[in-house]
Amino acid sequence: MNSSLEIKKERPTVMKVVRQHEYGTPEVLRYEDAPIPKVKKAEVLVKVKAIGLNPPDWYLRDGYKMLPPEWQPIVPFPIILGTDISGVIVEVGEDVNQFYIGDEVYAMVRFPSYGPSQAYAEYVNVAVNEIAIKPKNIDFIQAAAAPMSLLTAWQFMIDLGHNEPNPLQPNKHEPVSLSGKRILVNGAGGGVGHFAVQLAKWKGAYVIAVASGKQEKLLRELGADEFIDYTKDAAENIVSDIDLVVDSVGGSTTGRFLKTLKKGGALFPIFPLGFSGADEAEKLGVTVSATQVRSSGSQLSELADLLDNGTIKVVIDSVFPLAEARKAHERAAKGHIQGKIALTV
DSSP states (O other), X not given: OOHHHHHHHHSOSEEEEEEESSOOSGGGOEEEEEEOOOOOTTEEEEEEEEEEOOHHHHHHHTTOTTSOXXXXXXXXXXXEOOOEEEEEEEEEOTTOOSOOTTOEEXXXXXXXXXXXXXXXXXXXXEEGXXXXXXXXXXXXXXXXXXXXXXXXXXXXXXXXXXXXXXXXXXXXXXXXXXXXXXXXXXXXXXXXXXXXXXXXXXXXXXXXXXXXXXXXXXXXXXXXXXXXXXXXXXXXXXXXXXXXXXXXXXXXXXXXXXXXXXXXXXXXXXXXTTOOOHXXXXXXXXXXXXXXXXXXXXXXXXXXXXXXXXXXXXXXXXXXXXXXXXXXXXXXXXXXXXXXXXXEO
């Protein structure tokens, strides 16, 4: 008998998910039953092993309150949060010939979008152009923790990889050369930050990491040449002649790094909303640029080699079972995350 038919026959029709029926604090997250999604053309169904958490998870849970009202999403409740998964393919849809049942994979699912990614679940359907074979030398938790944060660092710093209009600025975001340059990474201990440090070092940059003091040992192990404890010193007051600042914190305070940059330098705020220093940047001859990370199976396939050979390491802050997603969000709310938070299924 065909193995795919066997798996379809034996698989239940209902799965456990974490859903919310309203916006709010972590208390709105409910562990409950939902139908297993049906696989469409050019999709695969993945039995999820682990899920990576990212800031858009809690932004959407809360209703994106930091955005202007006209930008806040309207979604059909109930919704299932999450984008980053790793797991095993249990069904392939029509016209899928590059993946097979039993393949171990990882993906950032349907991002950017509000609501339909649906990764906090036992099963997720994923378009084949968003998925890649899981790196063999890391576990499912590490693989699930990588996609959004690593793709963000990659698309900001190395290769944008698409020609979609930039929703954050009129011009296309373009990475800059890193070899031999002085790069400062703010928020270096977090999800995007710890990958940015490693990618910059891999490309031959001199890396200055800014984070809390407890993260110094880790960041030096990941390749940082200098470390600044932001609880003791304001980086913008003690560094200069920087070629690129990657501000993985971003927001309204990112403009303070403009004075650290040399003329012709660049500031990449990962979260650019609230920045109001465009005129100052122009006077200083500094480029300020950002982009929206997008799902890319081809880039995840390329990154799998770097994860496999240890060039890029995934740091895990904490792990919770899917049923305790609420506790994972509470952990995120405390801040000072070292690397990534993950869920196991």
